Amino acid sequence: MSSLYLTPAISQPSSWQVAWLAIRPHTLTISVAPVLVGSSLAWANGSGLLLLPLLAALCCAVLIQIGTNLHNDAVDCEKGNDQMDRLGPLRVTAAGWVSPNTVRLYALVCFVAAFVLGIYLAKQGGWPIVAIGLGSLLSGWAYSGGPYPISYSPLGEVFVLLFFGIFAVGGSFWLQGQTPQLDCLLAGIICGLPAAAVLLVNNTRDLDADLRVGRRTLAAVLGREKVAHFYATLMLLPYLLLIVLVTQGHLGGTFALLSIFSAVTNIRYFYATKDPAALNPLLGASARSGLL
Numbered sequence: 209m210s211s212l213y214l215t216p217a218i219s220q221p222s223s224w225q226v227a228w229l230a231i232r233p234h235t236l237t238i239s240v241a242p243v244l245v246g247s248s249l250a251w252a253n254g255s256g257l258l259l260l261p262l263l264a265a266l267c268c269a270v271l272i273q274i275g276t277n278l279h280n281d282a283v284d285c286e287k288g289n290d291q292m293d294r295l296g297p298l299r300v301t302a303a304g305w306v307s308p309n310t311v312r313l314y315a316l317v318c319f320v321a322a323f324v325l326g327i328y329l330a331k332q333g334g335w336p337i338v339a340i341g342l343g344s345l346l347s348g349w350a351y352s353g354g355p356y357p358i359s360y361s362p363l364g365e366v367f368v369l370l371f372f373g374i375f376a377v378g379g380s381f382w383l384q385g386q387t388p389q390l391d392c393l394l395a396g397i398i399c400g401l402p403a404a405a406v407l408l409v410n411n412t413r414d415l416d417a418d419l420r421v422g423r424r425t426l427a428a429v430l431g432r433e434k435v436a437h438f439y440a441t442l443m444l445l446p447y448l449l450l451i452v453l454v455t456q457g458h459l460g461g462t463f464a465l466l467s468i469f470s471a472v473t474n475i476r477y478f479y480a481t482k483d484p485a486a487l488n489p490l491l492g493a494s495a496r497s498g499l500l
Contacts, residue, residue, distance in 0.1 A: 230306070256385075269344075275317075279351070340379040363426075394456070408427060
């Protein structure tokens, strides 16, 4: 698995390059997949495909993830968590390319834009969409901010499973005029598990640095050996649930089983990798597996 992450240059990149690094594009598919799945599942269950709610939900999901990434970038820099010697891709505030206040402002712009789009979605879907939307925005801010940041606890993967899986699929399903049922819950978990695996990889790479600043992530609680087993579980369990989904009458889910080869490749890479910095390519690879 070749790395897409290069050692950052000392010189200031262009504004577009800085923006590209800040939004962390390699993992944005974890917000796209559940919206597509929820909408497709509603279509398969007999509803007409409402394109405007689908596009608005896609934009909202991506904006919230970008806003969360930007807010995390600024807050971690201010707390001294991100240093120039970090093992992951260089953060734009830690590199001194953009001030934390500016990055936080752009995070706010993303959250406000998602909120505005959410007003339209709330008119389409009512109070369930309001609850999911406000919960997603609050979680995006609380991931790094507030008195009890989620990123400092073992609960990060749980929140990812909920908001990038169950709630995102269920909300998209509801927007298409369908009431969530068992197949919707299964699809939400199927999407959320590999999304949680992305965060687990990130926290495994940063394990030593997180422990130095008092972060007790799930990776820190489990330890390096157990975290590899848990990663394998997060990547393989969706395929068992896919089989259940197929037995519910969704034969199209059979095609998703073909992506198991990608998941197994990622699991083998995780077990074989001893250098934490070498886990960087696995972030995007895990997100792509989830999208497949």
